[in-house]
Amino acid sequence: MNAGVTDYDVLRVFCGPRGGYGNELGVVRNGSVVPEPDERQALAAKLGFSETVFVDDPERGVIDIYTPTLRLPFAGHPCVGTAWLLDVPELVTPAGVVGTRLDGEFSWIEARPEWAPPRTLRQYGTAAEVDALEVPPPGEWIYAWAWEDEAAGRVRARAFPGRGDGIDEDEATGAAALLLTDRLGRALNIVQGTGSQILTAPQPEGWVEVGGRVVLER
Structure with a gap:
């Protein structure tokens, strides 16, 4: 382009x-x-x-x-x-x-969790609560999440950057997923936004792997 x-x-x-x-x-x-x-x-x-x-x-x-x-x-x-x-x-x-x-x-x-910008990781009781959230006013960067299946490591999440720059919600955010993985200390399968998928896994010595599919749009 x-x-x-x-x-x-x-x-x-x-x-x-x-x-x-x-x-x-x-x-x-x-x-x-x-x-x-x-x-x-x-x-x-x-x-x-x-x-x-x-x-x-x-x-x-x-x-x-x-x-x-x-x-x-x-x-x-x-x-x-x-x-x-x-x-x-x-x-x-x-x-x-x-x-x-x-x-x-x-x-x-x-990558390392300390490289990620600060994020507020806010847990909710159910995936439906996360789905129902409205975009909060600009301020803090919020990663809203809930377990869909805790035993399987499946998470529902939405991301609200709160910067007031026109990006009200991020469809998929690797750094926030990295921070959540570090906090929970386990591999995660995250569905974020309207249908994006993020996979993560803790690694030795504090590293975290984050993976996903990539498509060349144009």
Whole structure:
């Protein structure tokens, strides 16, 4: 696609089993065409995705991540999507080096909970309560979740960024899933938004894997 003179890909990350749903992600493969942080921020705001990634070195996996209003040192769904697109063994983010792997239909990343931005993890009694929630007013970033089947590790979740930047609800968020996995200390199968799927698993020494399906939208 083209935004002015800037080419970018659009992916959907954390798609459902049939390839639907997922959270859209913009990826500028040639980050050198938008070199300055303020230019990148302006383009991310113009594109309007929950995150846009600028690839600064496709072979080494060096990336830079922006929401419409701020730069992020790490974010989950941008890393999962970009790992799939570039097919590299790792991604280099300002937060640290993110391990990546492709396993069948799933793209996986391995990251640390302390890299994730602060999130309010708010548990509800039932999945139906989560489904019924209305978008809260801007303020804190809320990850609303409930067990669908606790024994099986199945979770229902919705994400409300609360930034007031036009993204009232994130369809799928890897960083929040990473934090929830770290808190609960177990592998999770999360259905978020209208039908996105996120898989997670704790790893040794405090790492967490987050995985999902990725589709090239355009």
